[in-house]
Amino acid sequence: MYTRIPVKLPQDSYDIVICSAAPHARASLSQLADQISPLNLGKKVLLVSNPQIYEYYGESVVNCLMAAGFVVTTHLIPEGEIHKTLDSITQIYDAALENYLERSSTMIALGGGVIGDMTGFAAATWLRGIPFIQIPTSLLAMVDAAIGGKTGVNHPKGKNLIGAFHQPRLVLIDPTVLKTLPVREFRAGMAEVIKYGVIWDQALFNHLEAAERLDNFSEINQELLQTIVTRSCQAKADVVSKDEKESGLRAILNYGHTIGHAIESLTGYSQILHGEGVAMGMVAAGRIAVKLNMWSEQAALRQDALIKKAGLPTEIPAGVDAEAIIQTLQTDKKVKAGKVRFIFPQEIGTVTITDQVTSDLIREVLAEVTCQA
Amino acid sequence: MYTRIPVKLPQDSYDIVICSAAPHARASLSQLADQISPLNLGKKVLLVSNPQIYEYYGESVVNCLMAAGFVVTTHLIPEGEIHKTLDSITQIYDAALENYLERSSTMIALGGGVIGDMTGFAAATWLRGIPFIQIPTSLLAMVDAAIGGKTGVNHPKGKNLIGAFHQPRLVLIDPTVLKTLPVREFRAGMAEVIKYGVIWDQALFNHLEAAERLDNFSEINQELLQTIVTRSCQAKADVVSKDEKESGLRAILNYGHTIGHAIESLTGYSQILHGEGVAMGMVAAGRIAVKLNMWSEQAALRQDALIKKAGLPTEIPAGVDAEAIIQTLQTDKKVKAGKVRFIFPQEIGTVTITDQVTSDLIREVLAEVTCQA
Incomplete structure (x- = not known):
């Protein structure tokens, strides 16, 4: 059970898929594979998250992707806006390189707005743009940051001064994960x-x-x-x-x-x-x-x-x-x-x-x- | 006297303007203002170049822009592919911030492919994309790098692995500047x-x-x-x-x-x-x-x-x-x-x-x- 909201754009249209508030979050996130398959993406996935979120939901997401035949690598960035920097992006680039990500490979953001903005920016600028998917885990990311293709990091002197427009291929929202949100x-x-x-x-x-x-x-x-x-x-x-x-x-x-x-x-x-x-x-x-x-x-x-x-x-x-x-x-x-x-x-x-x-x-x-x- | 070649794209179309091989390069580069004015850009310009090229052509470009009412700041990056790094981009960001560049402001690349690729990438990612103009001074940049919107920098382990598509608003080519090219x-x-x-x-x-x-x-x-x-x-x-x-x-x-x-x-x-x-x-x-x-x-x-x-x-x-x-x-x-x-x-x-x-x-x-x- 889910609601599908299309984001219609001249190029790069995509859907927001909202799972119904089922009692078990894992059951809902496991819809991921069903939702991704029709997108015809490459088999390599770099999952970007933070340690806390990954502990809650990482395993179920990774297992679900692997069961669907994806080759998944995980890159974790410490929690917090303070890490939303070009340095963190450089670390995502390094992970992308180490795992030979190709133009058809996908970055998946599992986390709040900080993780989503950074993963999106890394995806926007790795090989001049590769696909990415948003799995927002905070209310703010679900209703705002994950939708619309604004990606970026902070400059020491200003928020989001560095960034790019890069639309996700899918936004997958499971409201029940909000139970672990502070x-x-x-x-x-x-x-x-x-x-x-x-x-x-x-x-x-x-x-x-x-x-x-x-x-x-x-x-x-x-x-x-x-x-x-x-x-x-x-x-x-x-x-x-x-x-x-x-x-x-x-x-x-x-x-x-x-x-x-x-x-x-x-x-x-x-x-x-x-x-x-x-x-x-x-x-x-x-x-x-x-x-x-x-x-x-x-x-x-x-x-x-x-x-x-x-x-x-x-x-x-x-x-x-x-x-x-x-x-x-x-x-x-x-x-x-x-x-x-x-x-x-x-x-x-x-x-x-x-x-x-x-x-x-x-x-x-x-x-x-x-x-x- | 010039030849105008349109680059027609779904969004972001623009022209390549090729000056005729006039005897005096400065006379030709001074067409810049005539070509820029119809683009309706903001008044702030950040000119990015390298010290050698700037010594040859910088002054005439800056004077021409200032005469047309633009407020011009210059940022120089040392010559060479070795400087085509995210560090150099960070320095362009700093210059953009110091000069309060706005979304309507313009970055102009005066130089070869390295300067053009970096200026384009900085423009692609500053405030999620601001206008930029290519004034290529090498043959390679004129016929290739300056056209088509590929921008980026090198990763220590691979050329142009980091980048974005960002089309220039204008490519201005004066073939006579090739006289100073090694x-x-x-x-x-x-x-x-x-x-x-x-x-x-x-x-x-x-x-x-x-x-x-x-x-x-x-x-x-x-x-x-x-x-x-x-x-x-x-x-x-x-x-x-x-x-x-x-x-x-x-x-x-x-x-x-x-x-x-x-x-x-x-x-x-x-x-x-x-x-x-x-x-x-x-x-x-x-x-x-x-x-x-x-x-x-x-x-x-x-x-x-x-x-x-x-x-x-x-x-x-x-x-x-x-x-x-x-x-x-x-x-x-x-x-x-x-x-x-x-x-x-x-x-x-x-x-x-x-x-x-x-x-x-x-x-x-x-x-x-x-x-x-």
């Missing part, structure tokens, strides 16, 4: 889910509002989780299908990310998870939109309430300096001719893009949403 | 020209046969040089337009490259220039084709005579071990399911692809074409 990361992923509700899918927003709890895998109704993952993947697939390389519409996915990225960057990508940064960014962006009379205060409060219900922060930590945030915005990839572009909600489910925001207004809102230590 | 490199470039004659353009082959000399810029009739560059670019554009990402036809451009790459690799990318390796590779591939009764001996001799006339080697150096070559072929990007694919001529201007070559036959031919020290 609760803080589960919440961080929920930030992107809330984002889809605000920018694209009012019905999803309503589902989230109706839920009793959003802050913990074990407290969430499995049917609701399936709905959350499926609708979020559909939202991402819709947007990416309409604008593969972020020339227009796709920019709306960056709602909450502009200020969010700056906060992550200024805290060294270690204190604050990406989703937490996005949560803070959405609160700030929503507030700016209200001050610009683009969004109603009531809608902004509904958004902030959802963020709180998901156990996410609605304030920027006291130590993060507003002027430093404003300065950091200038190095954001989304800057065009020196102007920072912001995504603002107009109503729940609809957003617009503008670069008409003064530093003074950003400063005013940052003061309001920063925690007074 | 004669050995001029000859190396001529290997690719001869290749186009063999695989694609019989008329070009005939032009080359009719020429008195091919081994030195100063000895070549300027009109012939213009013909050589134009027909070679057209051949490359034809093939690339039909197969952007080497899924089929484009592989024919690798004629002579399979064994050529192995020789380059085994000699540490320092003793033997790429074009020299290709020359040796064409001699060997031609010989194998003759032994397989796919090509006439007479045609192979005509090819070898052209290679000699261009001042290129027709023998593999004595120190290169045949078994090592055969082993190295296994790590070639073009290997599929462990089988090495060879491109063989059928007649002058027409080739075919096969993976039905035994190691014994390769061994036999390598023995014949290796210099007996």
Whole structure:
């Protein structure tokens, strides 16, 4: 039992396959072979993961691939954003070389966004591009990072500055693996889910509002989780299908990310998870939109309430300096001719893009949403 | 005065603009601004070159860009294949960051194939891809490397193993800059020209046969040089337009490259220039084709005579071990399911692809074409 969501692109279309929330994760991940076979890939596979995830799910994935006739090698990268570097990519290259990966060989990412982004970038740049498959194991990777072909690593001075567009051949999602995800990361992923509700899918927003709890895998109704993952993947697939390389519409996915990225960057990508940064960014962006009379205060409060219900922060930590945030915005990839572009909600489910925001207004809102230590 | 050759692709089409062999190189390179303006690029430019080339042509290129309103920063990389590494790319990234390059900013490669490949790869992977322009200054780069979007760097264990497809927005060629190219490199470039004659353009082959000399810029009739560059670019554009990402036809451009790459690799990318390796590779591939009764001996001799006339080697150096070559072929990007694919001529201007070559036959031919020290 699974749901199949096509990501339709001019070239390189592919499917997101979401397993139903079966009681046994291993049973679901074992669908992998059935899903891969029709892709006509070569027999060599390099599975990239981190030690923790591999301990949980590695063996069942490898066994399933080997049973289907694949020759599998595994390369593990230590957990964490701090390892999302060109050095880690070099190590994947070395593993690819040692195992004689060919153009028809496949890299498979088994892990969260960090593993997925790096594996995708290595696949994008090994032999000028080989196939890769995403098996996301975090909520954030399932509903966002694994879909859409954005791959890359961090530069010491900025997140995701180095990267490439390279679409996976398949995204295989088994929501039940979220049972092993740390609760803080589960919440961080929920930030992107809330984002889809605000920018694209009012019905999803309503589902989230109706839920009793959003802050913990074990407290969430499995049917609701399936709905959350499926609708979020559909939202991402819709947007990416309409604008593969972020020339227009796709920019709306960056709602909450502009200020969010700056906060992550200024805290060294270690204190604050990406989703937490996005949560803070959405609160700030929503507030700016209200001050610009683009969004109603009531809608902004509904958004902030959802963020709180998901156990996410609605304030920027006291130590993060507003002027430093404003300065950091200038190095954001989304800057065009020196102007920072912001995504603002107009109503729940609809957003617009503008670069008409003064530093003074950003400063005013940052003061309001920063925690007074 | 210039010739414009369109490279037509599903996305990302662009033009090769070849200046006529005017007496003054600087006058021709100054067409750059006229050619760039219609592309609607951002105002920031990072010019990447090497110190030698920059000394010859850098100032005129920079002045011309600045006069057209661009903000230009220059990043120089030391000369040579030995610097075609991920480390050099990291330095380009740093320059891009320091100069706040945006997604609309442009990297311009002013130099030979090494500079072009690296600048292209940096542009392909900075902010997941920004525009770039090729201004090739070597014959090899003009007729081959600058066209078609193959970008990349070497892995310590193999040439061009790391890379991406990223099409330039413009290729600007001024053949008169070849006057400053070392004669050995001029000859190396001529290997690719001869290749186009063999695989694609019989008329070009005939032009080359009719020429008195091919081994030195100063000895070549300027009109012939213009013909050589134009027909070679057209051949490359034809093939690339039909197969952007080497899924089929484009592989024919690798004629002579399979064994050529192995020789380059085994000699540490320092003793033997790429074009020299290709020359040796064409001699060997031609010989194998003759032994397989796919090509006439007479045609192979005509090819070898052209290679000699261009001042290129027709023998593999004595120190290169045949078994090592055969082993190295296994790590070639073009290997599929462990089988090495060879491109063989059928007649002058027409080739075919096969993976039905035994190691014994390769061994036999390598023995014949290796210099007996």
